[in-house]
Amino acid sequence: MARIVKKFGGTSVGDVDRIKNVAKIVKEEYDRGNEVVVVVSARSGVTNELVARAKAINSTPNDREMDMLLVAGEQETIALTAMALHAEGVGAVSMTGGQAGIKTDFAHTRARIVSMECEEIEKALQEKKVVIVAGFQGTNDDGLVTTLGRGGSDLSAIALAAGLKADICQVFTDVDGVYTADPRIVPLATKIPEISYEEMLELASLGTKVMQARSVEFANKYNVTFEVRSSFNNNPGTIVKQEVSSMEDVVVRGVALDKNQAKVMVGNIPDKPGSAAKLFDALASANVIVDMIVQNLGRNGVANMTFTVPRDDSERARVAVEKVLEELGGGEVTLFGDIVKLSVVGIGMRSHSGVASTLFSALAEAKSNIQIISTSEIKISVVIDEEGAADAVRIVHTAFGLDKAEA
Amino acid sequence: MARIVKKFGGTSVGDVDRIKNVAKIVKEEYDRGNEVVVVVSARSGVTNELVARAKAINSTPNDREMDMLLVAGEQETIALTAMALHAEGVGAVSMTGGQAGIKTDFAHTRARIVSMECEEIEKALQEKKVVIVAGFQGTNDDGLVTTLGRGGSDLSAIALAAGLKADICQVFTDVDGVYTADPRIVPLATKIPEISYEEMLELASLGTKVMQARSVEFANKYNVTFEVRSSFNNNPGTIVKQEVSSMEDVVVRGVALDKNQAKVMVGNIPDKPGSAAKLFDALASANVIVDMIVQNLGRNGVANMTFTVPRDDSERARVAVEKVLEELGGGEVTLFGDIVKLSVVGIGMRSHSGVASTLFSALAEAKSNIQIISTSEIKISVVIDEEGAADAVRIVHTAFGLDKAEA
Known part of the structure; x- marks a missing residue:
């Protein structure tokens, strides 16, 4: 007998028929003799409706x-x-x-889970019942309801799987699993059967928006094995779990493309102590998240700094930087909105050399100029022009041997 | 400083603008320096929507x-x-x-309130806050949510007023208050400024559907003074409270007409011991609520029985009676769907004579034949033909001096 947590998102419970479909999936599992805990979101659209109604009543709702x-x-x-x-x-x-024992801190609308008290669920499971838990919510020590913020239902499911020591947590979505690249860009992309938390985190934060990084980090911390799979078919999905040594046989697990990037070049910054600190302080105050950073000191005591920011924040970044430059008495700023970030991710990189050279050769073949490079233990990212980026992804995908065998 | 419970039904919170209107009414009260507790229902229509969705998934939902x-x-x-x-x-x-401390028994969908634990509300009131409580619901000792059944939000408000020892409970509806008769039938009907619980109960159960009898009984038991008034204007409503001696000055408080009545005549019942018991047992088993009953023994050892039932149940009543008559070996049943019940209500009747004669004279003037008479301490009801009933109500209304002075 296995103990399984199944999570269904808003689309999967979007109407009466889909809820019936969820019940069928759950029944199959239950009939196999397994213990099943189900986590569901609100019907898709409901949360937006409620928010709209609130905003119509109060522009800054409590x-x-x-x-x-x-x-x-x-x-x-x-x-239902x-x-x-x-x-x-x-x-x-x-x-x-709250009834399921999801205890949070006091931060309304973005609460953090502080403990799981699963006695009520255990009792119901012992009575051979399936337990259906409301995702996205908990209660704090004052007995007030709290919500967990974006991606909260995934987090509820992972936390319940941890608290209940479940054998697996299945996250049902409208995609089949995690692919070696976006199949809309790379027709030869394949579904990844198994992936480590670290790889999933890098892929999630790089534009493969299957799950919020927060839930993956939680699963990593409490060692919860989970599977991302579709609620609309019965195909096996992608299992996300702790690294096992055989995972290193695959050098690169996937190729991610993040189009929501802009490049900010700041030139001729007067090279006074603390210039860089002032610049990034100003960006932080403006709530701009800076990603890749490159600095190089010029000859005449002036510095150049290049960094990337989410594309939507680029104008805000420019304004913040210009204000600092005025204070510093020099320098100019230029925005480039037509760039993307391409990344290759894989824990196998740690023990295999030659990943960078394979990547750079492939990009050369694709005629993509590398503008910025950034590396971590399990990832190499480059900034390239948006034009031709799709070709670049395909060529890199092929270069790392990720293409599926032609039928 | 007064402590006031205000209850708004589904129509009064039906959309964003109406909720804003409720907030304005509450703010006015709060600005007068009073403590305010607000009880609200679900938006009108929402409960029906939810029930429909449930029935689409499971015809007998748990x-x-x-x-x-x-x-x-x-x-x-x-x-909101x-x-x-x-x-x-x-x-x-x-x-x-549950948070407001409304504790119920374990009967889901029709729970009864067993206690009120109002500490949380008291705390919030001391912090000068308005408290908004969800009507219609409570929690049982297992910590599960329960609902109070039809009219539950009114009951929540009355129970909170009792638990909080509020000075008054105001029930906001889409009518102005309780009238001496239905103003659609009797244009000269006037709003009753004050009425006793007993009178309100008789009027409520007689077709003046302002409030469920259950809530009025609860108010009576815990001596909660409440006012029925409109959320769409600022007119004073009708105050419902314990009887005071001056109330007896008014002999008849109002005239009610109940059109949802049918008369069942059972003739030639074999006069065996237990015949009547069998008859009414069968009606009870068929879930038919019998109202007025008249029996008279015929000459030849046969009995005749006449009674009234809700019009929708009359066919069910006929089937139940026919089955019993078959067992008893005789008798026949006739339905009359074209009758109504007219009642005059007033606690002043107790100490004034002549009410019956005034009523009967007025009905004679209206050419309404009296088919059944039933009396209680504070009420006289008669069954008359539906045809001409509106005229009868107007003439009775005038006869008891209830007409408003012409402008």
Whole structure:
């Protein structure tokens, strides 16, 4: 007998028929003799509707009340899902986040889970019931409902799997799993059967938006094995788990392309002590997240600095930088919105040499000029022109032997 | 400083603008320096939507899950109402029924309130906050959410007023208050400024559907003074309270007409011991509520029995009676769907004679034949033909001096 947590997102419970479909998937698992805990989100669209109604009433709604409002969405889905299982003849009981023992801190609308008290769920499982838990929510020590912020339902599922020592946590989405590259760009991309937390984290933060980094980090910390798979077919998905030695046989696990990038070049910065600190302080105050940074000192006591920022924040970055340059008494700033970040990721890189040279050769073949390079233990990222980037991804994908065998 | 509970039904919080209107009414009260606790229902229509979704998934949804589903409706309204008060600059905090300390028994979908633990509300009131409580819901000793059944939000408000020893409970509806007769039938009907619980109960159960009898009984038991008034204007409503001696000065408080009645005549019942018991046992088993009953023994050892039932149940009643008559070996049953029940209600009747004769004279003047008469301490009801009933109500209304002075 296995203990399994299954998480279904808003699309998977989007209407009455889809909820019935979820019940069928759960029943199959239950009929195999397994213990099943189900985590569901609100119906897709419901949360947005509630937020719109709140904003129409109060442009800056109170966080505590926002949480009170939003949890209603999941409460509806858990009850309906339990009813759907009853209709299938399966004993099931719904629980709010609080009833399920998800305890959080006091930060409304972006609470962090502080502990899991799973006695009620254990009791229900012993009574051979399927337990349906409202994702995205918990309660704090004042007994108030809290929500976990973006990606919160995934986090609920991972945390429950940790608290219940589940054998696996299955995250059902509208994609089949994690691919070696975006299949819309690289038709020969293949589904990755197994991947380590670190690789998943790098891929997630690099534009493969299957899951929020936060949930993957939580799974890593508590060693929760999870699977990303589709609720619309029965294909095996991608298993995300702790690194095992055989994973290193694959040097590069995938190629990610992040188009939401802009490059900011700051030239002729007066080279006074603390110039760089002032620059990045100003960017932080403007809430701009800086990614890759390159600095080089020029000959005449002036410095040049290049960095990347999310494309939507580039104008805000320019304004912040210009203000600092004025104070420093010199320098100029230029924005480049037409660049992308291409990354290759794989824990195998640690023990294999030649990854950089393979990447650079492939990019040369693709006629992509490398503008910035940044490396970590398991990742090499480069900034290249947006034009031709799709070709570059395909050529890099091929160069690392990731293409699927032609049928 | 007064302590006031205000209850707003589904129509009064039906959309964003109406919720803002509720916030304005509450702010006015708060600005007068009073403590205010607000009870709200779900937006009108929401509960029906949720029920429809549940039935589409499971034709016999589980009661516990039904409660989990339904409470989501009020949770949305309390949060939005709190936000609307914040927008008006009033400190406000929302509470679910459970958080507000409404403790119920274990009967899901029709729970009864067993105790009120109002510490959290008291604390918030001391912090000068308006407290917004979800009507219709509570929690049981297992910590599960329960709902109170039809009219539950009114009951929540009355129970909170009792628990908080509020000075008054104001029930805001879409009517102005309780009238001496239905103003659509009797244009000269006047709003009743004050009425006793007993009179309100008789009027409520007689077709003046302002409030469920259950809430009035609860108010009576715990001596909660409440006012029924409109959320769409600022007119004073009707105050419902314990009887005071001056109330007896008014002999008849109002005239009610119940059109949802049918008369069942059972003739030639073989006069065996237990015949009547069998008849009414069968009706009870068929879930038919019998109202007025008249029996008279015929000459030849046969009995005749006439009674009234809700019009929708009359066919069910006929089938049940026919079955019993078959067993008894005789008798026949006739249905009359074209009758109504007219009642005059007033605690003043206790100490004044002549009410019956005034009523009967008025009915004679209206050419209404009296088919059945039934009396209680504070009420006389008669069954008359539906045809001409509106005229009869107007003439009775005039006869008891209830008409408003012509302008």
